[in-house]
Each structure stands twice: as C-alpha cells, then as structure tokens.
Amino acid sequence: MSEQPETIHKNNSKITNTQALVAVVPPAMNDKQPIEDAGLMVVIGWVLQIGVLVSAVIIVLGVGLYFLHPSGQAGIQIPHTLIQIFQGVLAFQPEAIIALGLIVLIATPVVRVAISILGFALEHDRTFALISLLVLLILLVSFFLGKGGA
Structure with a gap:
C-alpha cells in the first residue's frame, strides 16, 4: 500500500505538500555563483548596515550633546x-563626536573593500583579489594625500 502525500486544497485545486514546499523555497541565485559568494555578500551587507547604523548613532549623540552643551x-x-x-x-x-561619526561613515566602504579582498583570496580568485587590493590602496592613498580643512 503506497502512501499518498497529503493534499492541500487551495482555490479548489489540489496541491501536494511537496509542491507547496517547492513553492516556498527560493530558487538558487545563479548556478554559476558559488555558495561562498552568497556568504560573502551577506557579510558585506552586514558590514555596510552596521557601519551606517553605528555612524548614525554616533552623529545623533553628537548632535544631542551639541544642543545640550552650555x-x-x-x-x-x-x-x-x-x-x-x-x-x-x-x-x-x-x-568631535559628530566628526567621529562621519569618519566611521567614510570608513565603512573601505572596510567593505578590505573584506572583499579577504573573501576573494579565500575563494582563490586572484584577479578580483588584486583588483580589490588596488582599489583599497587607491582609497588609502587618497585619504593620506588629500587636503582638507579650513
């Protein structure tokens, strides 16, 4: 006696549990994209989100202190x-606290590039690791050679 999968009735049509499960599971991002790429993208996304949130909190604290400062x-x-x-x-x-928040905000994409270098190196993707390293070097040189201030 073979066991029939349970059916779910929705809008007068029969759907098996297997079909319902397949409909819920998202499709793969891309067959050519390795799993590590998806993990790297998640880490980079978190770094960017956390960097922006931390900088926003620091800036808001600085602005609050500014209005409370005697x-x-x-x-x-x-x-x-x-x-x-x-x-x-x-x-x-x-x-100074507001300026620190701005530095954290500016540093966030730089950290993203550094994490990309690490991720590409772990995936043995030398081309993108070297390109990311070049981008990081350009960013750092521009910070140190840049002129600013009043």
Whole structure:
C-alpha cells in the first residue's frame, strides 16, 4: 500500500505538500555563483548596515550633546585632525563626536573593500583579489594625500 502525500486544497485545486514546499523555497541565485559568494555578500551587507547604523548613532549623540552643551553655538571648535577628534571625543566635545561619526561613515566602504579582498583570496580568485587590493590602496592613498580643512 503506497502512501499518498497529503493534499492541500487551495482555490479548489489540489496541491501536494511537496509542491507547496517547492513553492516556498527560493530558487538558487545563479548556478554559476558559488555558495561562498552568497556568504560573502551577506557579510558585506552586514558590514555596510552596521557601519551606517553605528555612524548614525554616533552623529545623533553628537548632535544631542551639541544642543545640550552650555557653550552653545558660540564656542564651536571643529576638529581637523584625527588627534583633535579623539581628544575631543574624550572631552565629550559635540563637534568631535559628530566628526567621529562621519569618519566611521567614510570608513565603512573601505572596510567593505578590505573584506572583499579577504573573501576573494579565500575563494582563490586572484584577479578580483588584486583588483580589490588596488582599489583599497587607491582609497588609502587618497585619504593620506588629500587636503582638507579650513
């Protein structure tokens, strides 16, 4: 006696449990795309989301401190170097905290490129690892050679 799969009646049509399960499971992203690529994309997505959220929280804290700061808008001292930013953060200066949030926001895609290098290297994809390394080097050189400030 063979066992028939249970049927689900929906809109006057019979659907077996197997067919219902197949309809729920998402199709593969691409047969040519390795599983590791999907994992790498998930990690990169989380890094970007967490970076943006952390920077937003830091900036909001800085803005909140700015409005609560007794000196108000009269004593604005915007930090221009990393040392000034970190000294200002330790002194709870609102402008420095906002600047730290902006640095975290700017650093987020740089971290994404660094993770891409690691992911491509683990997949033994030398071409994309080298391209990502070149992009990272260009980003870092532009940060260190860039002129800014007032």
